[in-house]
Amino acid sequence: MSILHATQLNKEYQMGEVTVHALRGVDFVVNKGEFIAIMGASGSGKSTLLHLLGGLDSPSDGEVMLAGKRLAQLNDNDLTIIRRREIGFIFQFFNLLPTLSAAENIALPLLIDGKRIGDYAAKVDEVLTLVGLADRKDHRPHQLSGGQQQRVAIARALVTDPAIILADEPTGNLDSASGGEILKILRHACDEKEQTIIMVTHDEHAAKYADRIARLKDGMIDAQS
Amino acid sequence: MKSLNELVIRNLDQSRSRTLLTALSVSIGVATITATGVFESGIKASWGGGEGPAGFIVNITAILFTGVGGMILLAAGFLIFNAFAMTVTQRQKQIGMMRALGMTRKQVMRLILLEALATGGIGTIIGLLLGQPFGQAILSSMSQFGFEAGRGSLRLQDVLLAIFLGMGITLFASLVPARRAASVSPMTALKETDDAKQVTKVEFRSPRTMAGFIVGILIWAWLLIAPPGEWSGYYPPLDLVLLQVVGIIWLFAVILLAPYLFQKAADWVKPFLWKFGGISGRLAADNLQRNPARLTLTALSFAIGISVLVGAAGLVSFQNDVLLGTISKNALQEAGWHIYAFDRSSGVAQLSSFGNTSASALDPAVIEAAAEIVRDRAEVGTIYMVNAAEIGSPTTGFPSFLLNESEVKRFRRPEVFNLLEGDRDEMLRLLLQPGCALTTSPAVAAKFKVTQGHSISVTGIHGKVDCVVAGVGSYGIVPVSLLSPGARDFFVPEGRTPDTYAIHPRPDTDRAALEADIFKLEERFPDKAFVSTADQEVRAVTDTSDQLMVIFNGMLLLAIVGAAFGMLNTVMVGILERQKEIGLLRAVGSTRGQIMNMLILESVLTGIFGVLLGAVMGFGWAAISALTIGGIAWTLPDLDLRAAAWVVLTPAFLNGWWAFIAAPLMAGLIAYPVARSAVRGSAVDALQPERRDIISANRSAQ
Ligand SMILES: Nc1ncnc2c1ncn2[C@@H]1O[C@H](COP(=O)(O)OP(=O)(O)OP(=O)(O)O)[C@@H](O)[C@H]1O
Numbered sequence: 038m039s040i041l042h043a044t045q046l047n048k049e050y051q052m053g054e055v056t057v058h059a060l061r062g063v064d065f066v067v068n069k070g071e072f073i074a075i076m077g078a079s080g081s082g083k084s085t086l087l088h089l090l091g092g093l094d095s096p097s098d099g100e101v102m103l104a105g106k107r108l109a110q111l112n113d114n115d116l117t118i119i120r121r122r123e124i125g126f127i128f129q130f131f132n133l134l135p136t137l138s139a140a141e142n143i144a145l146p147l148l149i150d151g152k153r154i155g156d157y158a159a160k161v162d163e164v165l166t167l168v169g170l171a172d173r174k175d176h177r178p179h180q181l182s183g184g185q186q187q188r189v190a191i192a193r194a195l196v197t198d199p200a201i202i203l204a205d206e207p208t209g210n211l212d213s214a215s216g217g218e219i220l221k222i223l224r225h226a227c228d229e230k231e232q233t234i235i236m237v238t239h240d241e242h243a244a245k246y247a248d249r250i251a252r253l254k255d256g257m258i259d260a261q262s
Numbered sequence: 263m264k265s266l267n268e269l270v271i272r273n274l275d276q277s278r279s280r281t282l283l284t285a286l287s288v289s290i291g292v293a294t295i296t297a298t299g300v301f302e303s304g305i306k307a308s309w310g311g312g313e314g315p316a317g318f319i320v321n322i323t324a325i326l327f328t329g330v331g332g333m334i335l336l337a338a339g340f341l342i343f344n345a346f347a348m349t350v351t352q353r354q355k356q357i358g359m360m361r362a363l364g365m366t367r368k369q370v371m372r373l374i375l376l377e378a379l380a381t382g383g384i385g386t387i388i389g390l391l392l393g394q395p396f397g398q399a400i401l402s403s404m405s406q407f408g409f410e411a412g413r414g415s416l417r418l419q420d421v422l423l424a425i426f427l428g429m430g431i432t433l434f435a436s437l438v439p440a441r442r443a444a445s446v447s448p449m450t451a452l453k454e455t456d457d458a459k460q461v462t463k464v465e466f467r468s469p470r471t472m473a474g475f476i477v478g479i480l481i482w483a484w485l486l487i488a489p490p491g492e493w494s495g496y497y498p499p500l501d502l503v504l505l506q507v508v509g510i511i512w513l514f515a516v517i518l519l520a521p522y523l524f525q526k527a528a529d530w531v532k533p534f535l536w537k538f539g540g541i542s543g544r545l546a547a548d549n550l551q552r553n554p555a556r557l558t559l560t561a562l563s564f565a566i567g568i569s570v571l572v573g574a575a576g577l578v579s580f581q582n583d584v585l586l587g588t589i590s591k592n593a594l595q596e597a598g599w600h601i602y603a604f605d606r607s608s609g610v611a612q613l614s615s616f617g618n619t620s621a622s623a624l625d626p627a628v629i630e631a632a633a634e635i636v637r638d639r640a641e642v643g644t645i646y647m648v649n650a651a652e653i654g655s656p657t658t659g660f661p662s663f664l665l666n667e668s669e670v671k672r673f674r675r676p677e678v679f680n681l682l683e684g685d686r687d688e689m690l691r692l693l694l695q696p697g698c699a700l701t702t703s704p705a706v707a708a709k710f711k712v713t714q715g716h717s718i719s720v721t722g723i724h725g726k727v728d729c730v731v732a733g734v735g736s737y738g739i740v741p742v743s744l745l746s747p748g749a750r751d752f753f754v755p756e757g758r759t760p761d762t763y764a765i766h767p768r769p770d771t772d773r774a775a776l777e778a779d780i781f782k783l784e785e786r787f788p789d790k791a792f793v794s795t796a797d798q799e800v801r802a803v804t805d806t807s808d809q810l811m812v813i814f815n816g817m818l819l820l821a822i823v824g825a826a827f828g829m830l831n832t833v834m835v836g837i838l839e840r841q842k843e844i845g846l847l848r849a850v851g852s853t854r855g856q857i858m859n860m861l862i863l864e865s866v867l868t869g870i871f872g873v874l875l876g877a878v879m880g881f882g883w884a885a886i887s888a889l890t891i892g893g894i895a896w897t898l899p900d901l902d903l904r905a906a907a908w909v910v911l912t913p914a915f916l917n918g919w920w921a922f923i924a925a926p927l928m929a930g931l932i933a934y935p936v937a938r939s940a941v942r943g944s945a946v947d948a949l950q951p952e953r954r955d956i957i958s959a960n961r962s963a964q
């Protein structure tokens with residue numbers, strides 16, 4: 038059963054006279070509970086695709102169906118609510134708010150949803166333990182290492198039990214050991230909770246954790262395996 | 263060098279909106295300074311230049327103008343500093359990169375200073391162009407408050423001051439962060455964690471906070487335990503000097519304390535904001551705490567306008583309600599009428615006539631007609647206004663009054679002349695003997711260290727005259743110095759008519775009938791005779807200071823408009839800086855509304871902090887006015903200054919309360935459009951601000 042369905046996605050950026058075609062007619066189907074890696078050269082459109090799939094940006098042409106809803110037909114508020122409840126994001130850099138503690142950063146989607154952090158203490162503790170940071174819950178981002186910050190971001194993506202997790206090079210700036218930890222956590226989420234994971238990566242080794250690899254080239258799907 | 267210049271231009275061009283914003287802030291600061299000058303010159307022009315005999319007006323207002331103008335300047339300075347410091351701090355990373363690529367510290371410094379010069383220069387030019395119309399607009403708007411001001415002109419001194427401050431502060435403001443940036447190692451500047459800058463904490467034990475705390479405590483302990491206004495031998499203009507000095511010390515104490523107090527206040531409101539405003543409230547409070555120095559400067563730009571609004575009202579109230587209120591009780595008991603050649607009730611406008619001996623002499627025909635009307639129904643006094651610099655009271659430059667014999671004879675009655683030092687019979691004897699004698703206020707007596715029987719050398723129309731001090735005390739509603747009938751030849755030119763004709767009804771006279779007859783003079787001699795009742799005499803003084811208040815409120819409008827732009831700039835740069843955070847919030851599911859709430863709340867809170875700071879400074883100034891000016895110059899040595907300091911707080915509040923509400927509202931309104939534009943577009947735009955910058959730069963290159 039497909040949870041994400043993109044058809045003929047096009048994305049163009051107008052830069053003065055020049056039009057950059059970041060994506061040209063991408064068709065992309067993701068089934069529930071799949072772990073997919075998106076690979077490709079720098080500038081091939083990986084991040085752009087991920088942003089379109091997660092409703093962070095809108096395509097110039099084509100459409101995205103997420104859990105049976107056409108994203109283009111939703112207004113900004115409904116789209117935001119979907120991001121908040123159905124999707125977890127992990128970015129390569131800058132994932133955390135500097136003024137919040139690790140636990141508060143993790144609970145951010147819940148807080149934004151108007152929930153009280155006290156009611157979700159157990160859930161936050163659970164994901165903190167899952168990412169191995171139970172003893173760091175009150176630390177601020179600047180007191181954490183890059184890998185730890187990244188794990189906090191993953192915990193935040195997991196805390197709402199979203200149907201889909203979108204990760205843009207989550208291990209890009211980590212050493213292979215901490216990178217491996219993070220990949221294991223993602224794999225675990227996929228196996229245990231049937232969460233769908235779409236991960237952009239440059240790293241062939243990281244891609245091995247995925248069920249399937251989609252390769253992008255010049256804004257088009259080059260190969261799927 | 264050529265290539266460095268190119269880099270400067272490219273930098274300015276690439277961050278065009280930011281450069282423009284900074285230049286605009288500088289220009290608002292410069293425009294405010296220029297406009298203040300234009301405004302001041304317009305006000306002075308409407309007083310007929312304010313030269314010569316009306317010197318005391320110039321004296322009082324010059325001090326107030328310098329005070330208020332200085333405050334506005336300070337606010338404009340903060341504005342410029344904030345704007346530039348923010349731009350440079352924001353670019354630390356870029357600077358680090360250039361260091362890493364092999365730029366020396368000197369080159370970095372030069373690069374930034376050149377940028378500052380370029381930005382400051384553009385801003386200064388725009389500001390100078392805006393200043394004249396801006397000042398004139400405020401002048402014209404004042405006619406709505408019933409004050410007709412003349413045309414203001416752009417004076418060279420203001421232009422120079424504006425250029426000096428515009429460029430100077432910009433350079434200074436860029437120097438501090440530039441040095442900081444140049445001194446960090448290329449590595450730290452490049453580190454990714456720079457984004458996640460931690461919250462700066464201000465400790466109570468930090469030298470700055472402690473200094474502010476100690477200075478604040480000391481100054482108030484001193485003011486309350488031994489108010490300078492109670493010192494014996496205290497005289498003007500020392501009071502005004504002390505008022506300003508103590509006022510400035512208080513300002514600095516508050517500024518030093520502000521970052522710490524703001525942090526505490528934010529800590530304190532945070533739980534409430536979180537509880538009632540959700541995560542938006544919590545984040546808003548967090549964000550306020552991130553940069554205490556910036557918060558303080560922004561809040562200060564509001565606080566200054568508000569504090570002057572409050573403080574100046576306190577000062578005016580001390581003069582009108584406390585001093586005049588107390589002293590005029592006597593004058594009202596002595597109710598009579600005064601005839602002048604100008605309209606005493608015309609507020610500020612009368613100031614150009616009052617004390618200006620060429621404009622204020624009565625027409626001989628008026629005097630003749632008045633004498634005919636009064637006949638034996640009242641005692642009549644004729645009074646000349648005289649300018650004798652040495653004995654000016656209650657402020658230096660205030661005119662003194664030369665009385666005729668019948669007016670002097672009334673001094674037998676204690677309610678007419680409140681004698682504080684000396685024997686009353688001896689006083690009358692001295693005043694009625696030939697030659698120069700005078701009475702004066704305790705303040706002037708203290709200044710010359712004289713009492714009854716001593717003499718003072720006073721400058722008359724033919725040079726110095728020795729005048730014997732007949733007594734120390736006060737007459738009428740203002741504690742002026744009085745000269746004896748025998749001093750006439752020394753101070754009044756041959757053939758001049760008196761300036762005031764005073765009519766004191768006899769006990770058995772029908773007051774109402776006499777009053778009606780006297781007022782007929784106004785109809786008979788339009789524009790030449792103006793009758794003033796005792797009540798109006800008091801109001802002539804209070805109206806004048808009330809109108810001065812309107813003028814200051816006009817000037818403060820300048821300060822507040824400036825503050826609004828400062829706020830706009832801070833909000834804009836603050837949002838630019840946090841574009842990624844906003845993008846992140848959007849990505850994890852914050853709605854546009856939630857983010858706008860957060861940004862607007864931050865701004866409103868800054869406004870509220872500005873109000874609190876302004877209130878603390880302003881109420882402080884109001885109390886300081888009472889405690890430093892005191893009652894001695896007004897012949898009220900026993901005035902309870904601590905009580906007076908308390909009493910003036912109410913009128914001070916009444917003049918400023920609207921600003922307490924307006925400032926946060928204005929802050930919120932300013933933030934609204936900026937916040938709106940910050941959440942426009944897709945979330946991904948906010949997550950990739952660098953890309954957006956490049957695009958706009960490319961677009962502008964077309
Ligand atoms: N906001 C934008 N404005 C203009 N062009 C853009 C924008 N975002 C992306 N592009 C262009 O679209 C193309 C695809 O960009 P994208 O970020 O998706 O690449 P990527 O595959 O993620 O690369 P990398 O591996 O380097 O992150 C690039 O050529 C890029 O220059």
Ligand SMILES: [Mg+2]
Nearest residue numbers: 083084085205
């Ligand atoms: Mg990418």
